[in-house]
Amino acid sequence: MSNPPEAPARPGDPIAAIRTPALVVDLDLFEANVARMAAHADRLGVALRAHAKTHKSADIGRAQVAAGAVGLCCQKLSEAEALVDEGLDDILIANQVVGAARIERLVALSRRARIAVCVDHPGQVAALVAAGAEIEVLVELDCGSNRCGTTPEGAVALARMIEDAPGLRFGGLQSYYGRAQHIYDPDERARALEVSIALTARVRDAIRAEGIACDRVTGAGTGTFGIEGASGVYTEIQAGSYVFMDADYNRVRDGNGAPGGFTQSLYVLATVISTGPGRAVCDAGLKASSPDSGLPQVASPEGITLRGLSDEHGTLDDPEARLGLDDRVWLIPGHCDPTVNLHDWYVGIRGGAVETVWPVTARGRLY
């Protein structure tokens, strides 16, 4: 087995002592984001089931629950296993779990914690029954992303199948519009959601018309929770990225600012290892910051922009030659979720020093 890296800093260290590249959390801003989403959920009258796929961290999950979240979502069974091992005890696996070996693990996990899972195909329900699962099962509806999720007719049929299956409890409808999260224009985003919310309400009502209770409708993310939360249709929101934000979510507009008023709390801290004419090169590349949603942005120092990422290098435009060897560069990740999964540790800072380090509990739990 590989030896996971030791923590890149110790509590009490000055920021200059953090080994780079490192994932750094500004704790004041992070805590404000956690509290702000809890307040949004209160105001909207919906439950917050924070998505742990963003942070993969037991420490952060506990902070969300302490602030009022009813539990967590995970995207992978193995993430849920890692978090249950750390004492988190109420997790919706907001995804399909397929295959006999995985279902066996799911059944075992459901005996240790309150676990729910999504289905979008009768075969998944049959497999749960065959494994003797006693578990809460939600039906996932495809409300526009054209990824996972069943059709409206399929959703009603699956709800009936779950309701009639021994051991299974129908836990409601999951309707997550992933594609809408990243529509930058607020009016365009609202129009897309109008369609998905109406569809979701129709399917919920069709399930109820079958005499099946459907008290829970779960979905929504950081880009859309305000609209779904106020819709009267959704009872639970699954946002995750709000704890950190990223360069892409900072491009999503909600009135005059980022959605929900969240602020950037996560950085990849890098060190300059080479300088040349008009450029500097730092030690954070593709293996330290995922490029899938655009390049990271340079938060500090001013006047520096990122030209590109290669495997182990970030090449910076530095027209005024501000950067020297061993200088630090603060990068805002392009996309927080896959960037977090590249790291083994968070370094939490406050007041100019390291306050804590947290393991990325479920790093690499892809299965």
Place this chain on the structure above:
Amino acid sequence: MSNPPEAPARPGDPIAAIRTPALVVDLDLFEANVARMAAHADRLGVALRAHAKTHKSADIGRAQVAAGAVGLCCQKLSEAEALVDEGLDDILIANQVVGAARIERLVALSRRARIAVCVDHPGQVAALVAAGAEIEVLVELDCGSNRCGTTPEGAVALARMIEDAPGLRFGGLQSYYGRAQHIYDPDERARALEVSIALTARVRDAIRAEGIACDRVTGAGTGTFGIEGASGVYTEIQAGSYVFMDADYNRVRDGNGAPGGFTQSLYVLATVISTGPGRAVCDAGLKASSPDSGLPQVASPEGITLRGLSDEHGTLDDPEARLGLDDRVWLIPGHCDPTVNLHDWYVGIRGGAVETVWPVTARGRLY
């Protein structure tokens, strides 16, 4: 500390038992690639110093050395530390190592193995001297990538500075043209290399004109080693990706085929978890296969293409509805190096079964 995932299979398992998503190596094809590059190096009369940033694996590094490689390259000090811990004992850190804490670690490592390092700035040489390093130091020349590396004049001055520094031994010139690796057209690639090789030769000669021995010129990668290796200028080639290949390197042409005749030996094995009209969704997304150089390609089954990756999902076009739940999909990574770093284990297969599992020894060693 996070708990690294356990291996996704055991030796002797059938392929159907591999937990997904998993990094799978076809051992016959991998071994053929290792032998083929050793033969290329013999034929060209150059040393092979295989780049371990691709595979981050002690097992694979040992296989390369057993086939004739003189040693390995690493891109990060922490990679080299992890491989020295596993008994690899001749490593060039083909990159700049900056900062007092890192140089202290470098000095400690150089007492345990034959370690060399690159510089491109007088400050790095001064820092090595100040730390009392006794180490081999190469000068990195920027031969066209506009990333790390110094100017021709800077290279001569640095060689002189190293030659005169107590404790340091001048180890030659590193001249790596990263950008040229991925020029798909062979003629265009050859023209780019003509310029970089001529520059490299001039700088080598200018160093020699100062009365400094410059017996080693190291560089080249999987896309270019044939030209640099035949140039009479390079004495050592640093290719890495050839052991696996990837979708991007398979687009690079060398006559009628991929450069050097290497064949794809690495796959991300995924499982179908959802099906819908015209589509299927598998369990390998951005966290299982890096998208930086284009999407993964579907190697098998036929008739299936990848529509896109999201964090935990790969959405597949399946117009003929060939795929069902729990079916396996074999993906060729878009870019092998950052994809390997997402995984903790390789699963080595031969003859339809799992033969071995190897840890990704230096996974997450970014520092």
